[in-house]
Every structure is written in C-alpha cells, then in structure tokens.
Amino acid sequence: xxxxxxxxxAPHIKGPxxxxxxxxxxxxxxxxxxxxxxxxxxxxxxxxMLVAVAACLLTERWFITTGTQSGRLGDFSAxxxxxxxxxxxxPGFPLWMxxxxxxxxxxxxxxxxxxxxxxxxxxxxxxxxxxxxxxxxAIATYTPSFLPGRFTEFIPSSLAWPLMTPPDAALWLKxxxxxxxxxxxxxxxxxxxxxxxxxxxxxxxxxxxxxVGPSPLLILLCGAYLAFRRYxxxxxxxxxxxxxxxxxxxxxxxxxxxxxxxFFMLFSGGLILGAVYMATDMVTSPVTPRGMWIYGALIGLxxxxxxxxxxLPEGVMYAILIGNAATxxxxxxSQPTPFGKGGIGKPKRRGASYPLNPSYISREEAAAVTPxxxxxxxxxxxxxxxxx
Amino acid sequence: xxxxxxxxGEVFERGVHPPSEKEATADRSIRRLPYASTxxxxxxxxxxxxxxxxxxxxxxxxxxxxxxxxxxxxxxxHHSPVTGVVEAIELRPSARxxxxxxxxxxxxxxxxxxxxxxxxRDLADATPADLLQAVWDTGxxxxxxxxxxxxxxxxxxxQAKVHTLVVNGCECEPFLTCDxxxxxxxxxxxxxxxxxxxxxxGAVRGIVGIEDNKPDAVAAIQAAIDRANAAGVPEGELFVExxxxxxxxxxxxxxxxxxxxVEIPSGTLPISMGMVVNNVGTLAALGRLLPQGRGLTERxxxxxxxxxxxxxxxxxxxxxxxxxxxxxxxxxxxxxxxILGGPMMGQAIASLDVPVTKGVSGVLVFRxxxxxxxxxxQTYPCIKCGECIESCPMGLNPSTLGLLAAKREYETMGSNYxxxxxxxxxxxTYVCPSNIPLVQxxxxxxxxxxxxxAA
Numbered sequence: 001x002x003x004x005x006x007x008x009x010a011p012h013i014k015g016p017x018x019x020x021x022x023x024x025x026x027x028x029x030x031x032x033x034x035x036x037x038x039x040x041x042x043x044x045x046x047x048x049m050l051v052a053v054a055a056c057l058l059t060e061r062w063f064i065t066t067g068t069q070s071g072r073l074g075d076f077s078a079x080x081x082x083x084x085x086x087x088x089x090x091p092g093f094p095l096w097m098x099x100x101x102x103x104x105x106x107x108x109x110x111x112x113x114x115x116x117x118x119x120x121x122x123x124x125x126x127x128x129x130x131x132x133x134x135x136x137x138a139i140a141t142y143t144p145s146f147l148p149g150r151f152t153e154f155i156p157s158s159l160a161w162p163l164m165t166p167p168d169a170a171l172w173l174k175x176x177x178x179x180x181x182x183x184x185x186x187x188x189x190x191x192x193x194x195x196x197x198x199x200x201x202x203x204x205x206x207x208x209x210x211x212v213g214p215s216p217l218l219i220l221l222c223g224a225y226l227a228f229r230r231y232x233x234x235x236x237x238x239x240x241x242x243x244x245x246x247x248x249x250x251x252x253x254x255x256x257x258x259x260x261x262x263f264f265m266l267f268s269g270g271l272i273l274g275a276v277y278m279a280t281d282m283v284t285s286p287v288t289p290r291g292m293w294i295y296g297a298l299i300g301l302x303x304x305x306x307x308x309x310x311x312l313p314e315g316v317m318y319a320i321l322i323g324n325a326a327t328x329x330x331x332x333x334s335q336p337t338p339f340g341k342g343g344i345g346k347p348k349r350r351g352a353s354y355p356l357n358p359s360y361i362s363r364e365e366a367a368a369v370t371p372x373x374x375x376x377x378x379x380x381x382x383x384x385x386x387x388x
Numbered sequence: 389x390x391x392x393x394x395x396x397g398e399v400f401e402r403g404v405h406p407p408s409e410k411e412a413t414a415d416r417s418i419r420r421l422p423y424a425s426t427x428x429x430x431x432x433x434x435x436x437x438x439x440x441x442x443x444x445x446x447x448x449x450x451x452x453x454x455x456x457x458x459x460x461x462x463x464x465x466h467h468s469p470v471t472g473v474v475e476a477i478e479l480r481p482s483a484r485x486x487x488x489x490x491x492x493x494x495x496x497x498x499x500x501x502x503x504x505x506x507x508x509r510d511l512a513d514a515t516p517a518d519l520l521q522a523v524w525d526t527g528x529x530x531x532x533x534x535x536x537x538x539x540x541x542x543x544x545x546x547q548a549k550v551h552t553l554v555v556n557g558c559e560c561e562p563f564l565t566c567d568x569x570x571x572x573x574x575x576x577x578x579x580x581x582x583x584x585x586x587x588x589x590g591a592v593r594g595i596v597g598i599e600d601n602k603p604d605a606v607a608a609i610q611a612a613i614d615r616a617n618a619a620g621v622p623e624g625e626l627f628v629e630x631x632x633x634x635x636x637x638x639x640x641x642x643x644x645x646x647x648x649x650v651e652i653p654s655g656t657l658p659i660s661m662g663m664v665v666n667n668v669g670t671l672a673a674l675g676r677l678l679p680q681g682r683g684l685t686e687r688x689x690x691x692x693x694x695x696x697x698x699x700x701x702x703x704x705x706x707x708x709x710x711x712x713x714x715x716x717x718x719x720x721x722x723x724x725x726x727i728l729g730g731p732m733m734g735q736a737i738a739s740l741d742v743p744v745t746k747g748v749s750g751v752l753v754f755r756x757x758x759x760x761x762x763x764x765x766q767t768y769p770c771i772k773c774g775e776c777i778e779s780c781p782m783g784l785n786p787s788t789l790g791l792l793a794a795k796r797e798y799e800t801m802g803s804n805y806x807x808x809x810x811x812x813x814x815x816x817t818y819v820c821p822s823n824i825p826l827v828q829x830x831x832x833x834x835x836x837x838x839x840x841x842a843a
Contacts, residue, residue, distance in 0.1 A: 006724050007738050009828045011814035012731040012754070013406055013562065017775065017821040019768045070769050117769030117822070233774060287772040287787045331788070338806045339641065339782040340654035 019116075022282075023076035025231040029222040030083050030277070037214045041091035041143070042150025044158040051095045053082030055102025056123075063106070069115025077116050081105055084124035084277055087214050088270060088317070089131065092143045092155035092169055096162040101131040121324045122281045125317050132317070140188070141169050187269040187313040190260060216272040223276035232280045235289060239296020240275040240303075241266060247304040259308065271303060274316035284324040291327075291334035298330075299323040403634045403642070404779045404815045406562045406732065408601060413565040413692050416700040418573055421716060423495050427470050427707035428480050429455065430490045433745040434535040436462030441491055447474045452505030452682050454527075455491055464527040464537045466491075467683030469705035471499040483728050483735055483742045490743075493707070506682035511584070519588045519678075526677045527684045527746075532556060532567070532638070532667035533729050535747030538674070541664065542588045548659050553591040554647065555582060557598040557605060557668040558631065558638035561730025564750040566688040567668050569701040571598065571605035574672040575612035581675030582626060583616075589664050592624040596668065597643050599633040606630055635732060636781055636813040640665035654809055669749070689713070689744060693753030695720035704744050710751065711740040719753045727752040732814045768822040776816035776826060782809045786816035786826045793829035798836050807833060 038046045060078040063069045071077065085105055089098055105127025113119040131139050143155055160166035226232035248265035266272065279285060279299055286295045299319045306315025432438035439458035443449060449468040456466040472495040479487040495501075511519065524539035544550050555578070559567040571578065582594045598606050609628040616626065631637055631646040641652045644663060652658050658665050673684060685706055692699040697718025704713060710726065719726075727734040728748050744751070776786035784806055792801045801807040807830060816826040 004724065005726055005736075005738065005740075006759070007736045008725070009825070009831070010727075010729075010731070010733050010735065010812075011818050011827065012725070012727055012734065012736065012752070012759075013818065014765075014823075015404065015406070015819045015821075017819060018765055018823065019771055019821045022771075022773065022821055072766065075768065115769070117771045282771050282773045285772070287774045287777060288785060289774070289777065292774075335785055335788075335805070336777060336780075336783045338654060338784055338809045340651045340656075340809070341783075341806070 019075050019077075022231050023080060025229065026080050026226065026277075027076050027083070029226045029231075030080070030087075033087065033214050033218050033222055034083060036218050037087060037091075040145040040215075042147070042155075043152075044150070044155040045086070045091045047095055047154070047158060048089060048091065048093060048098050049083060049086040051098045052086040052089070052102040053079055055099045056082035056085070056106050059103045059106035059111070063111040063115070069111045070118070071116035075116060078106060078110075081109070081123045081127070084273075085127045087273060087277075088124065088128045090139060090142045091145075092141060092157040093131075093138055094135075094160040094166045095158055096160065097131060097135050097138055100134075101127040104130040117283055119283055120327075121321055122278055122284050125278055125321055125324075128317055129321065138166055142188075143169055143173065186264075187307065190264070190268070190313075213270055214273060216267045219272050219276050226276075232276075233282075233285075233292055235292040236280045236285055236296045237275040239293045240279055240300040241271070243297040243300030244271060244275075244303050245300075247301055251304070251308070265304060265307070269307075269314050270316045274303075274320055275299075278316070279320045279323060284327060286327050286330045286334060288331055288334045288336055290336070291330045294330050294334060295323050295327060298326060401781070401783070402777075402779050402815075403636060403781050404818055405633075406635055406818065408633075409562045409692075410565050410568070410601075412696075412699045413563075413690055413701055414568055414602075416569075418569050418688055418701045418703055421702040421704045421708065421713065423470055423501055423705060424708050424712040425495055425497075426475065426709065427472075427493045427495065427705065428490045428709060428741075428743040429466055429469065429493065429707040430480065430482055430488045430743065430745060431456055431466070432482075432488055433466070433706075433747060434464055434529040434537055436460065436464075436537055436540075438489065439463050439465055441477050441489075443474050443491070445474050445477055448472070449474060449493060450504040451499075451501055452503045452685055454505075454683060455493075462537060462540055464529055464539070465525065465683065466527055466706075467505070467685050468493060469685040469707050470495045471501055471504070472496045480743075481739045481741050483737050483745070483748075485738065503680075503682060503685075506680055508679060509681050511679060514587075516588050516590065519584055522678055522681075523584070523588065523674060525683065526674065528670060528674055528677070529684075529746045530667055531669035531673060531687055531746065531749065533733070533747055533749045535745070538666070538670055541666065542585055544589050544659065544664075549662060550589040550591045550659065550664050551593060551662040552664075553582060553586050553589060553594040554640070554643060554658070554663050554665040555594060555596040555668055555671055556638055556640060556643055556665055557596050557602070557609075558643055559602070560599060560633070560635045560638040561732055561734075561750070562635075563692050563752055564690045564730050565692075566690045566701050566749055568602050568605055570669050570672050570688055571596075571602070572608045574676070575608045576615070577675035578609065578668055578672040579612045579616045579626065579675065580679070581671030581673070584674055584678055585664070585666060585671055586624050591664065594624060594626045595647060596626075596628040597631045597647055598628065599637055600630040601633040603630075635815065639781065639811060639813065642781055654806075684746060687744075687746060687748070689748055690750040691717040691753075692750070693719070693723075693755075694758040695723065695755045696753050706746055707743045709740070710737070710742055710744065713744060713751060714740065714753065717751075720755055722755050723753045724756045725752075725754040725759055727754070732818065733812065765823045767824060770822055770824060773821060775819040775821060779815040779819045781813060781815060782806075782811065784809060786830075789833075790816075790824055790826045790829060793826075793833050798833045798840075801830075801833050802837050807837070810834070 056078040061073055082102055085102055105123045109121055109123030109126030110119045156172050157166035157169050227234035245262045245266055248262035251259040252261050286292050302319035303315045437460045439456040442457050443455050451471045453468045454465050455468045472493045475494045476492040480490040482488045520539055520543055528538040529535040557567055557571050586594050596609050606628055613626045640658055686703050688701050689704045690701050725736055727736050780786055789801050789805050810830050812827050814827045
C-alpha cells in the first residue's frame with residue numbers, strides 16, 4: 001500500500017467522450033466534404049481552406065496565449081471554424097479577404113465572448129456575415145465547378161492583392177471561352193433570372209459546370225455519420241430540413257408557378273451545409289431536446305422567408321444567426337420535464353411487464369390499494385390476465 | 389445510438405452504459421474472510437440516530453451478542469461480529485472523514501467464532517407486528533449501500549397499502565458483484581426473506597428485478613421460486629423479471645419504471661403507489677437470520693480492482709478493518725485510491741483504519757494508472773452538447789444547473805431547475821466531455837440549500 005491515497009468525490013470513472021474527441025470527429029467528417037470541394041474547384045479552394053484555417057488558428061492562438069479566452073488550439077474548434085468558413089465562401093474569393101474573414105470570425109465570433117463555450121453566434125457565420133457586408137461583390141461572384149486546368153491554375157481573383165479590387169472573374173471566364181457559364185449560384189439564378197436548375201445538377205454537382213457550393217449529398221452522408229456516432233444532434237438538421245420543406249411545399253402547393261419546388265429549396269444554396277454543420281454547433285444551439293426542435297423549425301422557416309421575400313438570394317446564414325440569438329429564449333421555454341413530474345401514475349413506455357395491480361385483486365381491493373390523492377386521474381387498469 | 393435505443397424499447401429514458409468490469413469476480417463463489425484481530429464497530433452505520441452501547445470496556449462478548457441497543461425508530465441495534473473482549477469505546481475514524489463513537493473488540497485468538505447467540509424460532513404464525521419487531525432486532529439495514537433501516541422501510545403507514553414487494557437485484561454499479569453472487573448462491577434464503585417481507589408489508593406479489601447481464605442469477609432465482617412453490621403454501625406470488633442493463637437501473641424509481649412502466653411521482657416514495665423496494669442482499673440476509681433469531685454480523689462485500697491479486701466476493705464480518713481486508717485480497721502496493729461502494733456513487737476514503745460497515749457493498753482499489761481517464765484531461769467550459777441531459781435519469785438539465793452552480797445561484801437551481809430531484813447518480817459527470825464536475829457541484833449546492841433552509 002503506497003503512502004498516499006487520493007480522495008476524490010464520486011463518480012470515479014469517466015465516459016470516453018471529451019471536447020477534443022467531439023471536435024476531432026467533426027473535423028474528420030468534414031474531410032470528405034472538403035476533399036470533394038477541392039476536386040470541384042481546384043487549388044483555389046484548397047488555398048482558401050488553408051488560409052481560412054490558418055487565420056482562425058493564428059487568431060485563436062493569440063487570444064489564448066494572452067489569456068483573453070478559454071480553451072486551447074488542441075480542441076480543434078478553431079479548425080472547424082476555418083474549414084466551415086472556407087466552405088461557405090465562393091471558390092474564387094480573394095485569399096486576403098478570406099484571411100480577414102477568418103480573423104474576424106474568431107475575434108468577433110468567439111474571443112470577445114470568452115472563447116469556446118461562451119460564444120453566442122456561430123463564429124464561422126460571423127466571419128461569413130462580415131465578408132458579406134464588407135465584400136459584397138466578391139462574395140457574390142461564383143465561378144463554375146470542374147473548370148479545365150483547375151488544379152494547375154488559380155482563379156485570378158483568388159490571388160488579388162490586399163485592399164485591391166480583384167480581377168473580374170467574368171473576363172477571365174470569357175478568355176477561357178466559358179462565358180456562357182459565368183457565375184451565379186442556382187439560387188441567384190432563380191431569384192434574379194427565374195431559371196430553375198434541375199435536380200441532378202443540384203444533388204451531384206458533377207456535370208454542367210454548375211456554380212454550386214460543396215456537394216449536398218456528401219454533406220448529408222457525413223452528417224449522418226456524425227449523428228449516428230452521436231457527435232452531432234440529429235434533431236436540429238431534421239427540424240430545419242423538415243420545416244423548410246414543409247413551408248416551401250405549402251407555398252409551392254398554393255402557387256406552383258411562382259415558387260420553386262421544395263426539393264429545389266432544400267438542395268440549392270447552403271441550406272444543407274447550414275443545417276448539418278452550422279446550426280448544429282453545440283455551443284450556439286439550444287441544449288434541451290425540445291428546444292432543438294423549436295430552434296430547427298425556426299431556422300427552416302426563416303430561411304424560406306428570407307429566400308423568397310428578402311433582397312438576397314441566400315437566407316440560411318441570417319436564419320441561423322437569428323436562431324443563435326434566440327437560443328437562450330428557446331431554452332427558457334423548453335426545459336425538460338423531470339422524472340415523476342409528468343403524466344403521473346399512468347404506464348408510459350413499452351416494456352412494462354406488470355400491471356400496477358395484480359389481476360387477482362378485486363376491483364374494490366384495487367381501489368383500496370391504489371393511492372388516493374394525486375394520481376387518481378388515471379383509474380387503475382384492470383389487468384387482462386397474463387402476468388409476465 | 390440514442391436513435392437505436394428508441395427502437396429497442398428501453399424502459400427508463402436516458403441513463404448511461406459504463407463498462408461493467410464485473411468479469412473478475414462474477415463467476416467466483418463467495419468466500420469467507422478470516423477474522424481480523426481487532427474489530428471496530430461504529431455506532432452510527434446507517435441513516436438515523438446511533439444506538440447506545442450496552443456493554444462496558446473489558447467485557448467479554450460472544451459472536452452475535454447485542455452490543456448496542458436503541459429505542460429510536462430510525463435506528464438499529466448492533467451485534468458483536470466476533471467472540472472477544474471489548475477493548476475500548478471511543479472515537480475512531482469513519483469512511484466519511486469525521487471520527488465517530490465506535491466499539492472496539494479484540495477477538496479471542498483461540499475462539500471458534502461459532503454463532504453462540506440467538507435462538508431458533510418458528511415464525512410460521514408470527515403476526516406482521518411480531519415479524520417487524522424481529523426484523524428490527526436483527527439490526528438490518530439496506531445492504532445495497534444506502535443503509536436505511538430495513539424495519540422502517542418495511543413498515544407500512546396507516547394510510548397506505550402495499551400490494552407489491554419489489555426486490556432490487558439490478559446491481560447496476562460497475563465492478564460490484566456481491567448481489568449477483570448472493571442471488572446465485574443464496575436464492576433460497578432470498579425467497580424466505582421475500583416471504584417474510586411480504587407478510588410484514590401485506591404485499592400479495594413479490595418481483596425480483598435483475599439486469600439482463602446476469603442470466604445465471606435469473607435462472608437460480610426462478611429455480612428457487614419453483615422449489616418454494618412446489619414445497620409449500622405460497623403466501624402470494626413470486627416472480628423474477630429481467631430488466632435492461634443500464635446505469636442507474638438499481639435506483640428504485642428506475643426499477644419500478646422498468647417493471648411497471650410508471651413514474652413514481654416526484655417527492656413521494658414507492659409506497660405511495662403500493663410498492664416497497666428492497667435489495668436482494670438485505671432480504672437474503674433476513675431470510676437466513678430471522679428463523680435463527682440472530683443479528684446481522686457479516687455481509688458480502690465485493691473486493692476488486694484492476695490490480696487486486698485475489699479479487700472476489702467475500703463474506704466479511706462487520707467491523708473488519710479495511711487494511712486487513714485489502715491485505716487478504718492482495719491489493720497492489722501502488723494502490724492510490726480506495727473506494728467504498730461502486731465507482732459511480734462510492735466514497736473514496738482517506739484512511740485504511742476505517743472498518744467495513746453494514747452499508748459497504750464493495751471495496752475498489754485503483755492504482756495510479758487505473759484512475760480516471762480524466763486525469764490528463766483539461767476542463768473546458770460547458771459546450772452545451774446536451775450529453776448530460778440525454779443521460780440524466782431524472783430528466784433534469786445538468787448543463788444549466790452546472791452553469792448556475794458556477795455562479796452560486798443555488799436558490800434558482802432549487803426553485804426553477806428541480807435540483808432537489810437529483811439523487812447524485814453521477815451520470816452527468818460521467819458523460820461530460822468538458823470534464824465539468826457537475827454532480828459534485830450539485831452536492832455542494834444541495835448542502836448549501838439544506839443549511840440555508842435549516843438556518
């Protein structure tokens with residue numbers, strides 16, 4: 001027996017989960033999405049990811065070493081922020097703007113609140129919102145996917161000098177004789193030109209040089225993995241997609257000529273990415289199961305409303321940010337019901353094998369045995385016979 | 389996995405599945421621990437007031453002789469675990485830390501340690517009141533760990549009626565196997581004990597609930613029930629039922645949920661729904677002691693841990709010093725943490741001089757390398773992942789409670805977030821990826837609230 005024994009309060013064992021593990025799994029699940037995104041858009045996309053992640057990590061490191069915020073680089077949360085930010089920016093976005101957006105994401109999105117666990121808004125979306133406000137032209141300029149030579153040549157706008165106007169992507173495309181494709185997302189096309197993309201292009205984003213973002217199918221797949229391993233809550237994406245589909249379907253049913261089909265609503269733009277990876281950010285989404293449904297439904301509704309009635313083609317970002325802001329209120333009204341406070345005295349779940357009163361007790365005796373006061377709303381059920 | 393569990397039809401929501409760690413001891417039969425040279429019997433080993441010592445220093449006692457008696461309803465008498473001489477009645481260290489009044493008995497080296505006290509009696513015609521008094525006289529407390537006086541639990545208040553005796557054989561704590569072994573080896577005693585308890589409470593049905601990771605216990609008890617039914621006139625019906633393996637299935641409200649599918653209303657005891665819950669160890673001991681008219685002098689204790697040379701379930705005389713127990717079981721020299729009870733709710737102790745008391749169900753020994761994966765882990769702020777909410781069997785919100793506790797807003801915790809419902813099972817701390825000591829904070833908060841209420 002060693003000379004020292006240590007005293008700790010129970011419990012003395014610990015589950016396998018840790019913050020690092022959760023965040024690392026999110027990073028793993030993002031890797032296929034990122035790889036395919038790079039395959040779509042080439043080295044410009046790769047460079048954007050590296051720059052965004054580097055910006056986030058550098059900023060986070062500075063704030064941690066100065067003691068301004070909690071956490072550490074090894075928790076991978078800043079890596080996730082950088083990757084997600086890069087996935088929401090157009091592939092030809094100037095790299096210096098990406099760096100600024102990444103820095104802002106950490107500073108305004110996270111560090112000023114005190115770091116991991118304390119932020120109110122999803123940092124990646126804060127960075128994206130900043131970019132949207134500061135660089136409105138650049139962020140609306142999408143280049144088509146699967147351009148020839150995308151692995152050897154940067155999109156010229158990517159390499160724009162800081163604070164300089166980036167070269168016009170349309171001109172560059174014209175040089176490559178690709179001007180017919182030039183650059184708007186399916187959402188923008190629908191919003192401003194009334195052209196609906198077909199389903200296959202949206203889903204696979206493999207053919208036709210579509211200017212779509214990361215592949216929705218792949219994101220759903222990776223999200224399903226995360227949800228299955230319980231590193232992400234399945235309720236939020238389900239609620240968002242469900243409510244967006246429901247609202248879009250209602251409008252579509254009322255006026256099919258004016259509104260696009262719910263399918264287009266779900267798979268165009270950033271809705272899938274937002275629903276699976278942005279809105280599910282643990283820190284900024286409600287912690288209560290009921291609250292997650294409310295939060296998801298709110299985001300889905302807001303997305304459709306902003307897309308249809310707002311001035312911008314895309315509404316997911318603002319919908320999620322509003323959802324983040326509403327999170328504390330949603331939590332207030334969605335606290336779980338404690339055990340023994342809900343429907344009292346009434347058999348609730350399957351698997352209950354015994355009736356409360358044995359079958360050989362008569363009705364009178366059962367009434368005598370069953371407590372009088374608070375639970376008599378549900379009369380003791382007469383047992384049908386079998387006991388086990 | 390939550391998605392899947394919904395389809396499996398589990399019977400209480402949430403909870404956790406810690407690794408069972410029972411393999412080392414589950415298949416070893418119960419062995420008797422030899423007698424130590426001195427025994428320390430704290431007067432207060434249970435919930436309620438301590439009894440009064442009725443022997444004097446220097447007096448000779450025989451094994452099974454009452455050495456402390458009480459008139460207080462929420463208290464039990466004690467019996468000498470050993471034939472020997474009373475060496476002292478003085479303050480000795482207890483597992484919880486404070487020194488408590490204890491009787492120290494030095495065993496006679498040559499004594500055969502037979503049970504010399506107590507008379508066989510026929511309880512076939514005893515009235516419930518007589519039986520209840522007999523239970524009180526055994527000094528029995530809940531052997532599952534809470535150590536609540538059994539006679540108090542079995543006595544039914546006038547306004548209530550009991551129809552079912554639920555026997556708790558879940559043993560959901562990792563590492564512990566003492567109830568498991570008792571069910572396998574002492575199933576007949578258990579049936580006898582159940583019959584007594586049913587007679588005392590007036591229950592017409594007795595159900596043993598066992599987690600489904602102990603099929604041999606289920607089979608043993610089913611066989612014992614069949615034997616009992618074949619042998620004599622049954623007083624009421626006996627059943628054995630498998631329940632899903634899940635922590636904390638052994639909490640009585642969770643077990644009732646599994647068996648009956650009802651929630652015991654918050655703030656009430658199972659007796660309000662006509663049920664009384666007892667631990668298998670308690671009833672098996674009653675079944676053996678009552679007909680012989682003896683008192684509780686020993687109990688089965690699981691002694692285990694990753695480095696223990698001879699882990700197993702031992703029949704340990706009450707009052708045996710822990711050091712003796714650990715030496716006998718071969719605790720490793722580099723042991724760093726000794727825990728009384730299970731790893732989820734057990735108590736780490738500071739001194740090896742404390743004795744095994746009536747409420748000790750297990751002794752766990754951890755070396756440095758076995759202690760907690762969390763040792764090297766950093767504590768993060770709450771990332772609101774919701775794991776604790778998904779695991780809290782009482783349906784509380786430990787995440788918000790933890791944030792409030794950090795701000796010392798104990799009143800809000802109690803009034804708005806049902807802190808009082810927490811029974812400190814430790815699931816929230818177990819799952820917390822941020823490594824926040826949630827249940828520890830809740831214990832502090834509850835204590836502060838109790839003190840404020842008292843002041």
